Structures are given as structure tokens and as C-alpha cells.
Amino acid sequence: MLRTVHEQAAVSRAEALTLEQARSIAAAQPARPPQQLPLEQAIGCLLAQAVTAQQPIPHSDTSAMDGWAVCGEQPEEGWQMLPGGATSPADLLPALGPGQAIEVVTGTPVPQGTDSVLRSEHAVIHYKAQRLRAVPGTGDLQPGRHIRPRGAEAAQGDQLLAKGQRLTPLRGAAAAVAGCDTLAVHPTPTVRIIATGTEVITAGLPGPGQVRDSFSMTLPALLTAMGAAPQTVSRNQDDPTALAAAFTAVDTDLLVTVGGTAHSAADPVRPALAEAGAETLISSVDMRPGHPVTLARLPPRALPHNTLVLALPGNPLAGYAALIAVGQVLIDALAGAVDPLGMRQQYLRAAQDLEPARRGTRLLPVTVDPGGVRPSAHHSPHMMRGLAQAAALAVVPSGGVPAGAQVRCLPLPTQELPLWAG
């Protein structure tokens, strides 16, 4: 059935989902199937398994200091210094008997019979007699002093990391300590980016009828910070047939397009999705800005999964707001998150009244200070200035939020929400 642009826009308004419905659809998209990856390749991914200690950590009693492993009370003439002490933690030492001592370095498995480790700076050595004494008053002779006991960090089988946690570099280091070489993780979702708009230029000062690209240069870094793996960025000259062909050639988990989501003759995304046979999951969302955001699934192909298309509106703030409010949940779901809806939101106090949108939910760029959140100046849908200074998007319901009340905020990746926020 043919419809005028105005009729199509009216249908689109009628089909608009609430922001929560749209986020739920995004959250319900299946995660990439787990793969067993070498530890270094698994960094950044979400764990599809728990990580447990393969053996006690540490796996033996080791010295915490460079110094001397000593056995028994200090004899009148000092401990007898055994030859062949450790020069590396890899050196294994003979057992000590009462009155004996041997040199150790930090990390040396302490020899059998060790009662404590006397730090080198608390030791007085009589080289000629090969005798060792402790400086008076040192605490290093208390039993167990400066010995890192076997299993102090974890007993064998203790869980160090939970399924669903992101394998950050620091958690990766914990997995290495636990003895893991490979881990079952959900691979990072891959994404390609296609920007539309014949008026969009990528360098220099825009002339009449031109606009500088606010997305192509920066989306790869932002998508990386959001937990995706960007592959390529390309451009389309508002040609639906060429765009449909580009959709069919995509081999990533996700395709993000920018611009051309509205219903005018110049907007290629909806016709291209139809031409490519895509199934629409989200047609538009009752939110401002960003309401024309669209999510569609391309038809099944040879891939183990079907590519999803997230079409962002071209107005800069609208596109970024839609990406944060809907795209982040989608990326977290594809990445295998346990709670994609709840994992990146925070309730903060409104420092002043937050006005609602003309209709639907308002996504408002806010700054955060000890008094709470405030609108970041210059936040019309075609502007970037306010978003550039913001730390989060406040989700303002249709009734607005009075000063002093809590407002749900979506932190802006890479914009450093202050640690004390909340």
C-alpha cells in the first residue's frame, strides 16, 4: 500500500515504542555463542564461565621479603648461615634445622623448618664466622613473619571471577594467577558503520548546504568503549538500492547506520531495509531526541547469526542519544551480559527542575556536580556542544523531574562520570 510521507510519519508515530519497550527488545537479542579463547584474546569479553583457582594460591609458602629464612630461637652466637642461598625465586632450598638460616629473595618458597623471614635490613652478618643476628627489637622473629602462606589468597576450587563478569585486564591477571590458559567467553560483537547524507563532509569547514560529519570519525572509538569491535566505516550517498546492497554484504553482528531514518524522499534507510528484506524490531521510539531510531534484523544468511541493523538519526545529539539509550543495551546483550538493562544506569539527584520533552521521554545531557545533575547548555537535537560537556543522559519522564528528586541517568561512555556521583 502506497502512503504519502505524512501518512508514513503518522504510522511511524503510532508504531513508536516506549523507551523501556525498545530497551527490552534490544536486551532480548541473543548473545554471541561462547568461544574458548586464549587469555590475551579474551580480555574485554564477558565470561561465559566462572573462573576458579586450579590449585591453592599461592601454591607454596613463600617469602614476602629479601632476607633470611631462620629456624628456631636465635642462638647466643647467632644463626649458622648455610651456603647456597637463593638468588632467584626459582631456587629451591634445603630444609633448615634449629639454629640455621639461609638467604631468600621475595617469592622464594621457604625451606622446610622456616619459622620466619628476617628482612635483610634487620639482619647483622658476621661474614668471617658465617653467623647471622637480628637487630634488637625487630618484629621479624615472630612465627610466620614475612611468610606468604600457601592458599592465603584462594583455596583450590575457590571462585575468583563469576560468569557474566567482564574480563577486564585486572581480572585477566587474576585468571592467569589461577592458572587459566584459555577461557570460555562471548566474543566481542563486531560492528560496521555506514554514514549517509550527501551533504556530509569529513574534513574542512562546511559551506552552504554542507555539514561536518559528527559521527564517522568518532563512532569507532565510542563503540569500542561501549564493548563492540568496529571493523569499517563507509559512506552512502542517500541511495537506497546501494544501501540495500551494502546491507546484504555485511558480515558483522551489528551494522550501525547514521542519518536518513526519517520518512522524506531523501531518507534511504527504511526503503533500503525493506529492499533487503529486513524484519523491523523497533520502528521508532517515543523519546526526544532520537525518536526515529530503528532496529531491524537482516534475513538469515550463511553467518552463525543474523546481522542486526541499528539505524541512528542524523541529528548529532539525536543519533548519540539513541546510541546510548538503545544501542548500549543491544551491544551488552550481544556481548553476553547477564543484566543488559540494569548494568549501566544510576539514579542521581536532580539539582534543579528537569523539564519534560514536548512528547514522550526526554533524553537530556546533564553535567554532574556535588549538588546533583543539571542540564548541559546547548542540547537541541542538532547540537553537539551540550553533549560534549555532559557526563550522562538523564531519562526525564513525561511529567518532568522536580529539583531534589532522583532521576535515572545513563552514563556517557568515555565521558567520566565523577566517582562521587550518586
Ligand SMILES: Nc1nc2c(c(=O)[nH]1)N[C@H]1C(S)=C(S)[C@@H](COP(=O)(O)OP(=O)(O)OC[C@H]3O[C@@H](n4cnc5c(N)ncnc54)[C@H](O)[C@@H]3O)O[C@H]1N2
Ligand atoms: N517532517 C519531519 N521531519 C523531521 C522529523 C519528523 O518527525 N517529521 N523528525 C526530525 C527529527 S526529530 C530527526 S532526529 C531527524 C531524523 O533525520 P534522519 O535520521 O533522516 O537524518 P537526516 O535527515 O539524514 O539528517 C538530519 C540532520 O542531521 C544532519 N546529519 C546527517 N548526518 C550527519 C552526520 N554524519 N554528521 C552530522 N550531521 C549529520 C543532516 O545534515 C540534517 O541536518 O529528522 C527530523 N525531521
Ligand code: MOO
Ligand atoms: O527526535 Mo529528533 O531525534 O528530536 O532529533
